[in-house]
Amino acid sequence: MTNWALVIGINEYQRLRSLNYAVQDAEEVRDFLREEAGFEHVFYFSDNSPDEIAPDGSSQSTRPTYANLWSFLLDFFEEPYLETGDNFWFFFSGHGIRHQERDFLMPCDTNPRAIENTAISINYVTERLRRCGADNVVLFLDACRNQRDRAGVGIGLEKHQGVITISSCSPREVAYEIEEIGQGSFTYALLESLKIKGEGNCATVERLYQRLRHRVPAINNYYNKPQQIPYAVVEPATKYHFILLPRYATLKDIETLKIDAFRAETEGNYELAKQLWVQVNVAAAGSDVEAIEAIQRLAEWKVRATPSPQLTISDKPTKPWGLKLLIIAISICSLAVISVLAVKRVIQDTSILSEQQLPLNGKVINGLLNEDDSSGIPLDKTYSDAYIFKGIKGQSVTIEMSSKEFDPYLVLLNPNHSELDSNDDLSPSDWNAKIVVELPKDGYYTVIARSSVEGESGAYKIKAILN
Structure with a gap:
């Protein structure tokens, strides 16, 4: 590289x-x-x-x-x-x-x-x-x-x-x-x-x-x-x-790229797949066997796909029969890893926005907004937590946040990080915020959990579920 x-x-x-x-x-x-x-x-x-x-x-x-x-x-x-x-x-x-x-x-x-x-x-x-x-x-x-x-x-x-x-x-x-x-x-x-x-x-x-x-x-x-x-x-x-x-790069970073690469292959986007597999192998210091085999496989497909007068339909590049099963298996393994990683990472550098996976199974996560969720700079009162989940186009998702100590405010960002929806329930009786939305595209969505008034802090609960 x-x-x-x-x-x-x-x-x-x-x-x-x-x-x-x-x-x-x-x-x-x-x-x-x-x-x-x-x-x-x-x-x-x-x-x-x-x-x-x-x-x-x-x-x-x-x-x-x-x-x-x-x-x-x-x-x-x-x-x-x-x-x-x-x-x-x-x-x-x-x-x-x-x-x-x-x-x-x-x-x-x-x-x-x-x-x-x-x-x-x-x-x-x-x-x-x-x-x-x-x-x-x-x-x-x-x-x-x-x-x-x-x-x-x-x-x-x-x-x-x-x-x-x-x-x-x-x-x-x-x-x-x-x-x-x-x-x-x-x-x-x-x-x-x-x-x-x-x-x-x-x-x-x-x-x-x-x-x-x-x-x-x-x-x-x-x-x-x-x-x-x-x-x-x-x-x-x-x-x-x-x-x-x-x-x-972490092992999780490399596994995420692998899933993207397999998906590109199943969709027939061979150029993108090659780019992703090369990135995987570079991140693995040139030692990833799956990446090396995939790069060779894509090179063979490219040769087979070269037009010639004798080209028949049966000669055209096809997707390997086990590829879809492989991407499903890798996705399941990755979801298992994600569920294990659902515990909030404690980062010594508190200037990093807290980030964790948000499971779409209704599991309640207990969160806490405090100075550890700020920039780490004196006088800065921007307290917020970030959660991510992988969504599929057309899925209907409900996200709820509640607190007895402050008025919650939820923001949902698209995979391109533009705002998709937000909610600040102004009712003083339940102190809840709720977003119900149909996802417009495949990708990783970000949920920002914070208070409606800058500087407020305290314990809260958050959950998400597929409707």
């Missing part, structure tokens, strides 16, 4: 308000990728970065102007350098804008009155990055730096097939720089999260995103900044299980 990245940080703008810590953000990310994450090549553009050597041997300026960035994306990504299983990360810290229903990143010489001609669309960025050959493209966008530039709507809303995009704030929010820490709150939380080792690490997209959605608002609250909640768009949804940092 090979890892490359493009990191951009811009403080000095010619026609926009200059920033203070975007370059520092980019430097910190660059150093982490090179020195700790082990990336083989990190391209770096900033106000004072050295030149890059182009494929033709010429020297190319890395000052983040429109012409330099556009040309670099055009020249360096014309031919594929990477392959299946490889990763390319893109990090941008600077100004961004949503213009005419499209997301744009703003180079240092952007003219705000000529966005389409002087800013770079994220669509162009992803189109060029996908040409590198890597099947895992990850974007981290720390933009939307002030209200005037944003025109009231954040960037990172566009969907790009096969691309993971995590933006520093949700629509209609601002991304803030924190003078006391000398960085943007998003990048600070991002690096902090990626550096966690052992229990509670953020090796997967799902865990990283959940932690950022809790940690960034906590940092802003502590430093008296308005709310800022990171926002992710992940296509396809299976990439929520993508392992960003294989060295920190």
